Amino acid sequence: MVRAARTSDVRAIRALVAPQAERRVLLNKEAVAYYESVSDFVVAEIAGAVVGCGALHVLWEDLGEVRTLVVDESALGSGVGSAVLRRLIERARELGLSRLFCLTFETEFFQRHGFEVIEGQAVDPEVYAELLRSYDEGVAEFLDLERVKPNTLGNTRMLRKL
Numbered sequence: 001m002v003r004a005a006r007t008s009d010v011r012a013i014r015a016l017v018a019p020q021a022e023r024r025v026l027l028n029k030e031a032v033a034y035y036e037s038v039s040d041f042v043v044a045e046i047a048g049a050v051v052g053c054g055a056l057h058v059l060w061e062d063l064g065e066v067r068t069l070v071v072d073e074s075a076l077g078s079g080v081g082s083a084v085l086r087r088l089i090e091r092a093r094e095l096g097l098s099r100l101f102c103l104t105f106e107t108e109f110f111q112r113h114g115f116e117v118i119e120g121q122a123v124d125p126e127v128y129a130e131l132l133r134s135y136d137e138g139v140a141e142f143l144d145l146e147r148v149k150p151n152t153l154g155n156t157r158m159l160r161k162l
């Protein structure tokens, strides 16, 4: 079952992220950042236990980003990640977005879900200038700013039209 995350899921979400952050696959964030963005998140449950999560973060009028998509090791390869991503895509459409971005090592998984590898920027220079005003680390990663390059090394930039 995939459902909207609740504040009481933040501990489980952080527990899913922790091993991936250690491997530098995902960015480690402070607890407060998860509470601030809990409404971006959905979680997947099996028998009442949270085994996966993912977030949709709106970047601009037409553009969102899939963030923090993680499945617990015990549930990998059984369709949980796909179910979470499908729900995030549904949310993106409901919000009126027409493009979804992600920054990932899991290129084959995202390709199977219709994402394509992109080079360079996904927004025009005017929107780029507006996004530069954001304090969000994820936006800085999206813009590929020099100061966050050590975090994004080896990741692939991908985009899907909705």
Ligand SMILES: CC(C)(COP(=O)(O)OP(=O)(O)OC[C@H]1O[C@@H](n2cnc3c(N)ncnc32)[C@H](O)[C@@H]1OP(=O)(O)O)[C@@H](O)C(=O)NCCC(=O)NCCS
Pocket: 020, 025, 026, 066, 067, 068, 069, 070, 071, 072, 075, 076, 077, 078, 079, 080, 081, 082, 083, 103, 104, 105, 106, 109
């Ligand atoms: C990317 C990630 C979320 C995918 O999660 P997942 O639950 O394993 O994804 P799925 O099970 O839907 O799909 C993965 C594989 O299972 C297969 N699969 C899908 N549904 C299946 C099912 N019902 N039964 C068996 N296998 C299935 C898929 O074909 C796919 O095969 P693969 O071995 O070629 O990859 C997971 O690998 C992960 O947590 N990665 C680390 C974090 C990360 O990098 N996140 C992305 C950046 S935000």
